[in-house]
Amino acid sequence: MAINNKKMSQKLQEMINISKKMNEKEFNVLVKYLDKDKFGKTNIDYLSAEYANKNYTFQTTNEIEDNKWVKLEYAKEINKLSLILNDNVIKERIGFIRVFIYGPTGTGKTTLLNLLGNLNKSYEFETVNLERYVSSKMGQTQINFLTLAEKINSEKKRKILFIDEIDSIVLDRNTQNDVAEHSRVVSTFIKFLDSLNKDIIIFAATNVEKKIDEAIVRRFNIRIQSRKMNSDIFCNLLEEEGLNLTQYKINFFKSGLTKKEFSISDFNDFKNFYILEKTLDSKTEDIYILLDYFKHDLSFDKDEISKKQMEMLKKIGINKWQ
Secondary structure: OOOOOHHHHHHHHHHHHHHOOOOHHHHHHHHHHOOHHHHOHHHHHHHHHHHHOOOOOOOOHHHHHHHHHHHHHOHHHHHHHHHHHOOHHHHHHHOOOEEEEEOOOOOOHHHHHHHHHHHOOOOEEEEEOHHHHOOOOOOHHHHHHHHHHHHHHHOOOOEEEEEOOHHHOOEOHHHOOOHHHHHHHHHHHHHHHHHOOOOOEEEEEEOOHHHEOHHHHOOOOEEEEOOOEEHHHHHHHHHHOOOOOOHHHHHHHHHOEOOOEEOHHHHHHHHHHHHHHHHHOOOOOHHHHHHHHOHHHEOEOOOOOOHHHHHHHHHOOOOOEO
């Protein structure tokens, strides 16, 4: 495929190098926002072909960032749970370990559990989708659940069992249309939990903890509320990703932020925007990209900022003053 000129060839190579660090979702966003008239359909096709041939052996960028955030945000929880998992005396005193993790979408619940599995290699980590064991046939759900419990118990392995989206089967019985049927499912799930050997470690996660049947929640003796990252953690991640931001610039950015909490989706969306902007104009200062992206979440006190800072804000269209 022909490349338009030397300058475009260099720009295309830059984008190819950047794209090799992207996962498929991020790459699709990049292609979507490329200007076909300026960049050229031929060059976009070439970029796509190069991306299709890239080596996938590296860890995806989303996984890297998720792990960074989780390690920063949940350091205490990770250390505490790892201590419990590897101390037989503590486990014996507790009797059983069932961890209930709840909180909004995009707050690292699944990543936290995967990270705990990776940090505790002496345990076999297994994810179970309980929905597939629920049957419309009378009595079959109980048979399926108890058969699963027998299989897990018979393996005689140190095991961490992860039940993601537990709310898919055990929402509060009073919120269901078919109360009788749902009560049977909840009762069956309780029997499933109670029939597992006490040395089987159970983790469950949900986005809607208030809708989970209370009888289920009581079966978990460790509860962790997941949370969004604050602006300090968010800015730490930006620095770790290589953004050129002095402490002065970071403080200036945070001083105008009205948005106080960030999800990993917020971070990844900004990263996609940043990559695109730097690819199209590598000379743009990072602070301008940051302020431009979050300009609808910024509000500055006109009397508290310098003339230089005000000119900077006006340059990217920020005219919202306290």
